[in-house]
Structures are given as structure tokens and as C-alpha cells.
Amino acid sequence: MSESNAIANGLAGAGGGIIAQILTYPLQTVNTRQQTERTLKRNKQSSSSNTITTASSSSSSSGIFLQIFQVIGNEGWGGLYSGLKPSLLGTAASQGIYYFFYQVFKNKAVAIAAARKVKGHGDGTVGMFGWLIVAAIAGSLNVLFTNPIWVLVTRMQTHTQAERKILEEKKEALRKAASESSLAGSTLEEKLEKLNSTKPKPFGTIHAANEVYNEAGIVGFWKGVIPALIMVCNPSIQFMIYESSLKHLRAKRSAKKQGDTSVTALEVFLVGAIAKLGATVTTYPLLVVKSRLQAKQEIGGNNSLRYSGTFDAILKMIRYEGFPGFYKGMSTKIVQSVFAASVLFMVKEELVKAITVIANKSKKVVLNSSS
Template sequence: MSDALVNGLAGAGGGIIAQILTYPLQAVNTRQQTERKAKQSTYQASQVERAPPEVGSQQKRSLGTFRELSRVLQEEGWEGLFRGLTPSLIGTAASQGVYYYFYQLFKDEAEAYALKRKKRGFGDGSPGMFSALVVAALAGCLNVLLTNPIWVLVTRMQTHAQAQKNACGGSNIRQIFLEAETASSEKPTNNLKRNMSYGTLAAIQDLYDEAGIRGFWKGVLPTLIMVSNPAIQFMLYEGMLKQIKKKRALNKTGSTNITALEYFLLGALAKLGATVATYPLLVVKSRLQAKQEIGGDKALQYSGTFDAILKIIRFEGVGGFYKGMGTKILQSVFAAAVLFMVKEELVKATRILVAKKR
């Protein structure tokens, strides 16, 4: 079994475990990122004047992480926190598998090139920080182009109930369903049924009806730019790992073994740096991939990446790019730490098994 395949499978396994553990936080964060709350707009001003106080609460500040979790549980139940989990797990396994497979392939090439340079009298025989950045960026680009449709579906499933709530003037979707059932002896309408059970096939059909095949690659430009996130993450991770191994190699024992806890902490630190640097792009990507509002305020609808950036700046200010950042740091840092720890331990265990068989 090739080293690239081992890393690919281990990355997929680690990604699945991390995703299951942190999915509710990810679902809440996606909702926070896709909230379109303009500072001031003609449509919203007229709506607030006409609407009751509770409906005109669009101007209220975003809820915190745990208050948002509580609100989703109260209004939508556990299903609301885990909506889109199945395609998300498929997407995570595919994304991490593809990413780590190509990352290892490119990394092996970079290491081979570094050794050739050392023989010619250049360098120490190991890839530098810039090489790690390029390797991670190349692997990330391939991963984005192959798996973007999956993440578009996940985003829409996570934000579907929120979009329906906005369309109904902020009313509770469950309450609307119950009222419709009570008011009539007839069965609830198909639309209401669909709103309550919005699955993968419904999301695919909805997206295709809205934007055709091109819709499955919505947000691909900011996502490609977001490749800088794992690129920065791996650059920091590999750099810190290299320094630790160098220091330990100088010890009398000469052991360069890294513990699971150390992998966890290195992964957390690397992801923290990368998330803080690239979060605004993540908000733009989520806004583009979420269902665009039909009618209403045009200031809160986006025709493309640059249109989204300009409208967020104009109507929400710079703070619009940082909605839900606290939740994202909590979710992504923990997920990355778990992923790195599990992935490295799986790689280590696989290599031991292969060595024993040989």
C-alpha cells in the first residue's frame, strides 16, 4: 500500500470522526455566516414599520454560539442540528481522502527534489516552509474542484429551515406546520411537508431548479481562494513539527516520536492561525452557497463573489465578514486537532501492521 493511499484513508477516517463530534457547531456557524442583516435598507425599513415588534427583530444582534444552539433545538429539535450530516460525512471522507492523498504525493515529490538539491550543495535536504505552502495549495485546489458540489448541498441543507423562517417573516417553521394541520382536516400541503423534511434529493432538485448544473459549483472562486486556509494551516503545522523533531534529534536519546496529545495541540494551533487569517472568505463562500432569497431586499442577494463582498461592506460593514467567528474557531480548531491526532495515529498503526506483515 502506497504512503499516499495510507495517508488518504487515514485522513478520511480522521475527518469523519472530527465531523461527527463537531457537526452541531458547524451547522450553527453556517447559519450565523449566512444571516443577511443589513445595517440599513429601504426594504427592511418599510418592513419594520409595518411589522409587529417580534417580526421586526431582524435588526437584533446575532445570537451567541450556545444561545443559537439552544434556539435551534427549541424550534427544530435535534434534526435541526444534524440536518445535512449524511452528505457532510460523505463530503468529509471524500475531501480529506482526496486532500491527504494528493498532499502526500506532492510532498514526496518536494522531499525528493529537496534531497537532489542537497546533493548539489543546496539546503538541508528537507522542504522549506514555502514548499509546504505550495504542496498544500495544489492539493487543496484539486480537492475543491472535485468536492465543491457536496459542500453546496450541505450548506443549503443546514440553512434551509432558516431560509424558510425568513420567508415566513421570522415565524417558527414547526408552529406553521402544526397550525396548518389544526386549521384544516385535509393533509398538510406538499410544500410544508418538504419544508419539514428537506433531504439530500430535495436539496439537489432545489439547487438544479434554481441555477442548473453551474449551481453545484457556486462559491467555487472564494473556495479556491480559501485553499489558503489549509495551505497556511499545513505550513504552520509542518513548520512546528519540523522544529520539534529537530530539537528532539539533538537529545541524547535521538528519539523524534510525537505523542497523540502533541499532534492534537499542533493541529489546534495551526488551524487557529489559518482560521483567523481567512475567515472573511469563508463567510462570502457560505453566503453564495446558501439559498438566495426570492423577492425582498436586493441588497441581501448576491450575483457573484465580488458583488457579495461589496454588498457586505456597504450594508453590514466590516463586521459582516466576521459573523460567527467565535463559533468557527471553537468548531474548526477542535475538529482540526482531532483530525490531525486521529490521522497521524492511524498512519502510524497502518505502517506498523504493514511492517509486521513484511
């Protein structure tokens, strides 16, 4: 029974995750580009202008929807859905793996709590720390299995952005060469015009995989895994708030309605939103570091823009961008993640009910036919 319950939760989690991902993917694309944009601290801009390319103010300060319209204008609707296919695969795998193991360890935690009650320890329910451990174990397994998929998704989401950075560097190099030599006039204009007419090459999943492999080998597919593992505390915090809130809500309702502990889809939606909001605000800096590590590292062709690892990324971000760099795009992420989590929880709970009903009916049919 517990195994079938885990499978039902795994399938429901995958289904809910796919629906939430499709609905919020444009926001996720914009957010990833915001996170991987490098900008200087104001007081170092003049002295280090040759060290790092300063992003335009519009990319960092304009509104979410304005940025979405800018992507549509420059790249078409396809730009908002770069990497959607591997992302859907990643979401299905991630949510399925996570919810399967979450339910498996949740069942074990509940059994341990019940056994402790028999021995006179505790009230038979799993405490907040218990939920934290359950979510952490499930999250760690999920990260190790699915990190390669998210590396590819990040590369595809930021490919156009990276290509534009490289193009700007080439233009700057041309202008510099023109000022130091006889290259000028029509020759310079022709070369600049050629660069301006250059469009990013098609960049699919295979292209992204080849780029990652050529850059760092097999190890490259696990870039960002350290902050990702640390970020396991995000869903841990999320599920701790979620499970504790539902437990409190059911207990309160049970006392008022003589044992009726059911919660509505809207209540699940709201509880899921509150849980995700708390988790996102707490762990956002780690998400930015992870995205930086997984994105193309040769942006600008300068060492200050390349990160050899987690600590190198953190130190360079502090040095060149300051602490505000760790919170780039957080407003976009809050909108995207809270909405996605709310939809996910609501759809997942409804799918679990539907799958359970179908499974029970199937068992009854099998039992009736055998008798």
C-alpha cells in the same frame, strides 16, 4: 512505498475527518446559519428597512450554546444535524482526496529537496514555501472535486432559516395588504395563524440538489468555488504552521534525546490546534462569502439579498452590512474548527501508524508464505 504511504495518509485523513465532523457538526450548523444571516448596518436601518430583513438581536449576539438549545427547541436534535449524511460523504472525500494528493506532492517535494542537497543547494529539507505550494496544489484539487457536496450541505443546514425568512416576508406582505385594503379582523388573523402553523417541508439531499439545479443549472453546484479556491490558503497556512512546528519540535527533541524524534498524540493535538487557529482567523471573511453564495439566494425576495457572484456578494455585504458582516460567527468557527482540526490531526497520525503496522505485517506474511 511512497504510493502506499499516500494511500495510508488518504485513508487515515478520511477516518480522522469523519470522527472530527461528527463531534463538531452541531457547531458547524450553528456557524453556517450565523454566516448566512443578513443584518443591516445600524445607521441604515431606518432608511432601508424595506430593503432587507433585520435579524433579531438574539441570533447574532447570543452565546453558542444558547443558539444550540434554541435550534433543539425549535427543530429538535435533527436540526443540529441537517445535512450530516452528505457532510460525512464530503468530509471523507475531501480529507481522503486532500491527504492523498498532499502526501503525493509532499513526497515529490522531499525528493526534490534531497536532489538539491546532492547538488550543493539547501540542507535537504523542504522549506516553509515548499510546504505552502504542496498544500495549495492538494487543496485546489480537493475544492474542484468536492464543491458540489458542500453546496448541498450548506443548503440543508440553512433550509429552515431560509424558510422562516420567506414566512416572515409573507406575514409582512399580509399586514401591508391589510392596511391598504379591507382585509382585516378575523380574516387577517386566520391567514396569519395559518402561516404560523406552517412547518418547513422535509428537505433531504435530493431536494437540495433539485433546488440548486432549478436555480442555476449544473453551474450552481460550483457556487462559491472562487472564494473556496482562494481559501486554499487556509489549509496551506495551516499545514505550513503544522509541518514547520513539528519539524522544529523534532529537531529540538533529536538534539536533546540523541535522535529520538517521536512526538506524542497530545503534542500533535496542540500543534494542530495552533495551526488551525492561525489559518481560520486569517481567512474567515472568505468563508462567510462562500457560505452566502452557496445558501438559498431568494431570502426576502429582494435583490439586495441575492448575489450573482463573489464580487457582487462582497460589495453588497460592505454596502448593507459593513465589514463586521464578514466576521459573523467567527467565535463559533474558531471553537469548531480548532477542535475539529486537533481531533483530525491526532486521529490521523494514530491511524497512519496503525495502517502502516498492518501493511508491514501483511507484507511479512506474504514474504514468508512465498519463501
